[in-house]
Amino acid sequence: MTRSIEVVGYQYDRHGDATVLEQRTRVLSAPGPNEVTVEIVCAGVNHMDALIRRGVEQAWADDPWPRSSGSDFAGIVVACGPGVTALHRGSEVIGHVRSGAHATHVNVSVASLVVKPRNLSWELAGGMFLAGGTALTTLDELRIGHDDTIVISAAAGGVGSIEAQLAKHWGARVIGTCGDRNFDYLRQLGIIPVKYGDGIADRIRHVAHGPVTAFIDNFGKDGEGLAVELGVPDGRYRSSADRRDVEVALLREDPDSVRSGTTQLQRLAHLAQLGAFRLLVSGLYPLADIVEAFEDLDRLHARGKIVLATHPVAAYRTLRARDVHEALP
Ligand SMILES: NC(=O)c1ccc[n+]([C@@H]2O[C@H](COP(=O)([O-])OP(=O)(O)OC[C@H]3O[C@@H](n4cnc5c(N)ncnc54)[C@H](OP(=O)(O)O)[C@@H]3O)[C@@H](O)[C@H]2O)c1
Numbered sequence: 407m408t409r410s411i412e413v414v415g416y417q418y419d420r421h422g423d424a425t426v427l428e429q430r431t432r433v434l435s436a437p438g439p440n441e442v443t444v445e446i447v448c449a450g451v452n453h454m455d456a457l458i459r460r461g462v463e464q465a466w467a468d469d470p471w472p473r474s475s476g477s478d479f480a481g482i483v484v485a486c487g488p489g490v491t492a493l494h495r496g497s498e499v500i501g502h503v504r505s506g507a508h509a510t511h512v513n514v515s516v517a518s519l520v521v522k523p524r525n526l527s528w529e530l531a532g533g534m535f536l537a538g539g540t541a542l543t544t545l546d547e548l549r550i551g552h553d554d555t556i557v558i559s560a561a562a563g564g565v566g567s568i569e570a571q572l573a574k575h576w577g578a579r580v581i582g583t584c585g586d587r588n589f590d591y592l593r594q595l596g597i598i599p600v601k602y603g604d605g606i607a608d609r610i611r612h613v614a615h616g617p618v619t620a621f622i623d624n625f626g627k628d629g630e631g632l633a634v635e636l637g638v639p640d641g642r643y644r645s646s647a648d649r650r651d652v653e654v655a656l657l658r659e660d661p662d663s664v665r666s667g668t669t670q671l672q673r674l675a676h677l678a679q680l681g682a683f684r685l686l687v688s689g690l691y692p693l694a695d696i697v698e699a700f701e702d703l704d705r706l707h708a709r710g711k712i713v714l715a716t717h718p719v720a721a722y723r724t725l726r727a728r729d730v731h732e733a734l735p
Contacts, residue, residue, distance in 0.1 A: 410434070411443060411484070415509025416696055417472040421461035424700035427475060427508075437487035437513045444499060444514055448532025449507040450478035451691075451699045451712045452564070454653045458505075465654045466504070475696075476508030476714075477657055480522055480531035490516055498522040500675060502535040502667050504657045508696055510716050517664050520672045523679040529687040530678060533564070533711040538674040538685075539656045539667060541568035544644050545576070548620050552577035555614050557636070560624040561597055562588035564685075564711040565649070569622060570597045571683035581610055581618075583625070591686070591709060607635045624649060686710030 411434040418426040437443045455475055457463040483497040493499065493516060501519040506512050522531045550556060550573045558573070560566040561582025574580045574596050582597040583606065592599040600609045602625070610618065618636045623629025626646025633643040656667045677683060689712035691699040696714060703712050 411511055413509055413511040414693075415506065415511075416475045416693075418459060418475065419472050421459065423460065424456070424697040424704075426459065427696055427700075429694070430472075434511055434513060437485055437490075439488045440490060440517070441487040441513050441515050442483045442490055442493055442497075442499075442519070443485040443511055444479065444481040444501060444519075445484045445511050446479045446481040446507065446509060446532075446716055447528045448480050448716070449476050449509075449693075449714045450533035450536060450564075451508075451696075451703055451714060452477065452536045452653075453703065454536060454650075454657070455508075456700055456703065463650070463654070465657075474506040474508070476506060477502055477504060478533055478535035478537075479503070479507040479512065480528055480534075481512075481716075484511070492516060493519065493521075498524075500526075500531045500534060500671060502539075502656070502664075502671060504659050508693065508714060510693070515664070517661070518668055520668060520675050523675055526675065526678055529690060529711075529713050529715070530685045531675070532715075533685060533687060533713040534674055534678065535667070535671055536653060536656060537564040537711060538568050538678075538683075539670040540565050540649060540652050541572060542670050542674060542677075543652045543656070544622055544649065545569060545572055548622070548642055548644065550576055550578050550620060554578040554619045555581065555616060556620040556622065557581045557583070557600075557610055557614075557618055557632075557638075558597075558622045558624065559583045559602070559629060561599070562591055562709050563624065564708065566622075566624045567595070567710050568683050568685065569624075571595055572677065575677070575682040578620075579614075581613060585707070587707075588709060595684075607632060610636060622649075687713045689713070690715055692716075 413434045416427045480500045499519040561570045562584045583602040589599040620642040621633040621638045688709040
């Protein structure tokens with residue numbers, strides 16, 4: 407007989423900041439055909455979750471209330487529905503859902519899951535889907551390769567750090583914009599750091615040693631003007647609005663979108679396994695501290711990714727090194 411599972415998850419009844427999130431407990435239904443129940447170990451925290459929750463992102467404005475939070479997760483299969491053969495109880499998986507990952511458990515179609523390579527940490531696996539999928543899709547569109555010198559804004563953040571490392575992995579010369587505090591971090595990744603702010607075009611030219619052939623603006627301020635000033639070729643600039651479109655497409659629930667999201671996730675897992683990129687988790691929060699995690703993200707100075715964890719960090723709290731050793735602006 408299958409034991410019923412109580413799921414603790416975060417939902418909201420109205421638009422707002424992270425304080426509208428409420429912890430709710432309910433009994434999870436048994437997984438349906440081709441579904442499994444995953445006990446979540448880690449789940450990513452993304453700006454898109456916040457944009458949807460605040461009502462800024464309108465793609466799902468007609469969704470019924472209450473609404474659930476969270477799209478990236480990694481965890482362990484604890485129950486299989488009818489027809490599931492590729493996974494079993496105990497399978498370690500990475501997955502994506504449009505919402506509902508900020509919870510202890512989720513029922514999800516096997517079409518949204520890939521097997522977690524053993525050498526990937528739970529934190530990396532749980533925070534990988536939306537940031538990594540956005541990075542990979544954007545680089546695919548630009549066909550980044552050996553001949554490129556690419557500028558990536560917010561290169562120390564969740565999306566930017568994956569983009570920058572993958573562009574480097576594919577042979578490009580990569581210039582990343584950041585504040586002073588992230589120069590060492592980007593250098594360790596083989597990325598050339600350039601401070602954002604007035605005079606940035608000259609600083610980029612100084613280190614580019616030739617034409618800038620592509621530009622990805624994650625941060626979304628003045629990127630287009632800067633791309634023009636740097637002479638970036640037509641079609642090789644990606645704005646923050648382009649990024650929004652990529653993220654929305656990765657979250658869509660129709661079968662084609664789910665399939666292509668899972669394909670990107672599979673590629674990411676493989677690239678991470680090869681060591682093509684690392685994902686620094688500089689904020690790891692217990693699930694119950696979800697409001698704090700979103701407030702950390704909202705400050706826009708995360709390094710790498712902010713991730714929620716269910717069991718491992720629930721029993722103790724750690725100070726973040728970036729808060730202990732650095733005075734934020
Ligand atoms: N258009 C959209 O739909 C959309 C969707 C999601 C996110 N975004 C935006 O994209 C940005 C990056 O996304 P993410 O998910 O990678 O976020 P993230 O992890 O929160 O990115 C934080 C990074 O942004 C950097 N940063 C702060 N101020 C900057 C500036 N003026 N210029 C360049 N970089 C700056 C920080 O570097 P320092 O600490 O060194 O300053 C930090 O490493 C965020 O600002 C977010 O608001 C846009």
